[in-house]
Amino acid sequence: AQSVTQLDSHVSVSEGTPVLLRCNYSSSYSPSLFWYVQHPNKGLQLLLKYTSAATLVKGINGFEAEFKKSETSFHLTKPSAHMSDAAEYFCVVSEARFGNEKLTFGTGTRLTIIP
Amino acid sequence: GAVVSQHPSWVICKSGTSVKIECRSLDFQATTMFWYRQFPKQSLMLMATSNEGSKATYEQGVEKDKFLINHASLTLSTLTVTSAHPEDSSFYICSARAPLAGVSTDTQYFGPGTRLTVL
Numbered sequence: 671a672q673s674v675t676q677l678d679s680h681v682s683v684s685e686g687t688p689v690l691l692r693c694n695y696s697s698s699y700s701p702s703l704f705w706y707v708q709h710p711n712k713g714l715q716l717l718l719k720y721t722s723a724a725t726l727v728k729g730i731n732g733f734e735a736e737f738k739k740s741e742t743s744f745h746l747t748k749p750s751a752h753m754s755d756a757a758e759y760f761c762v763v764s765e766a767r768f769g770n771e772k773l774t775f776g777t778g779t780r781l782t783i784i785p
Numbered sequence: 786g787a788v789v790s791q792h793p794s795w796v797i798c799k800s801g802t803s804v805k806i807e808c809r810s811l812d813f814q815a816t817t818m819f820w821y822r823q824f825p826k827q828s829l830m831l832m833a834t835s836n837e838g839s840k841a842t843y844e845q846g847v848e849k850d851k852f853l854i855n856h857a858s859l860t861l862s863t864l865t866v867t868s869a870h871p872e873d874s875s876f877y878i879c880s881a882r883a884p885l886a887g888v889s890t891d892t893q894y895f896g897p898g899t900r901l902t903v904l
Contacts, residue, residue, distance in 0.1 A: 706895070713791075713878055713897035714829075760828065773819075773893060775828040 672697045674763045676776035684784045689748040691779045693761035696742065703744045704762040704773075705735055714760065720744065731755070756783045788812055789881050791896035798869055799904055806864045806899045808879030814859035815881035819893060820852075823876040835862045869903045876900050 677692040695701060702721045706714040718729025725737040731754075735746045744761060761776040788811040798804050808818055817836050821829040833854050835841045841854035851873075853865040862881075866873055877900075880893040 704892075711876075711898070711900070713789075714880075714895040716892060716894070719892060772831065772834075775830075777828045 672701060672763045672765050672772075672774050674761050674774055674776040676759075676761050676779050678779050679777065680780045680782065682782040682784055683751045685753055686750050689746070689751045689755065689781065691746040691759050691761075691781065693744045693746065693776060694742050695744060695761070695763045697763055697765055699765045702764040703735075703737060704764070705729065705733070705744075705746050706760045706762060708758045708760065708778075710757075717746070717759075751781075751783050753783050753785065756781055787883050787892075787894040789815075789879065789894050789896040791877075791879055791899050793899060794897060795900040795902075797902045797904065800870050801868055803865055803867045804869055804901060806866075806877055806879075806901075808862045808864070808881070808896050810860045810881040810883075810894075813881070813883050815862075815883065816859065817882045818856060818862040819880045819882075820854060820862075820864050821878045821880065823878060823898075825876075829878060832864075866901065869901070871903045874901055874903045 673696045675694045704719045705717040707717050708714050717733050718727045720727045720737045728734045733748045737744050758778045758780050760778050762773050764773050790809045792807045820832045822832050823829045831844050832847045833841045833843045835854050835856040837856045837859050843849045856862040876898050878898040880895045882893050
């Protein structure tokens with residue numbers, strides 16, 4: 671069974687400072703990992719994904735995440751926060767076996783940017 | 786590319802009525818679509834997986850007779866909430882998988898969601 675834990679339900683950072691959103695996963699197989707962002711009353715937008723290629727994954731809007739198998743982590747980072755980054759972020763794990771893919775979502779981290 | 790739309794974006798209905806939500810993949814063919822439900826300030830919960838031309842697979846605890854899913858074409862899936870009640874009020878989000886040749890793990894692309902309020 672797969673699961674994902676987002677360690678912080680809420681993160682606040684000042685504009686221009688680094689962002690770190692933490693995610694740990696559990697998977698019986700080689701997982702695929704995703705970060706999605708959701709702005710208020712909007713659908714989810716894919717930020718980046720890891721699918722067993724390079725462990726450091728670069729996404730959109732300056733975000734990146736590093737897959738660390740030894741730590742079972744996939745933390746999301748950004749060097750400098752922007753006001754438009756304020757949103758809900760979901761870490762997602764997927765195990766694709768026998769052609770069936772099921773996404774398991776973390777509980778989300780609400781990112782607040784302080785002007 | 787890989788745009789998914791939902792219609793309507795919001796709907797208010799009376800208790801006991803049925804509501805249909807459409808999910809369309811606009812620029813790709815989606816063999817599989819997924820329906821999620823999201824309660825306020827909570828994560829997404831998978832309701833069902835819909836494969837084109839076959840019956841949907843429902844997650845445990847989801848009433849298949851209440852949440853009717855039809856995936857009649859490679860670009861359209863519909864979710865009908867039958868005899869809706871206030872507890873069905875929620876944010877419903879669909880996603881579509883855009884399969885990549887030779888890759889077993891595919892990315893899901895999400896629609897903007899439909900907010901259902903049942904009075």
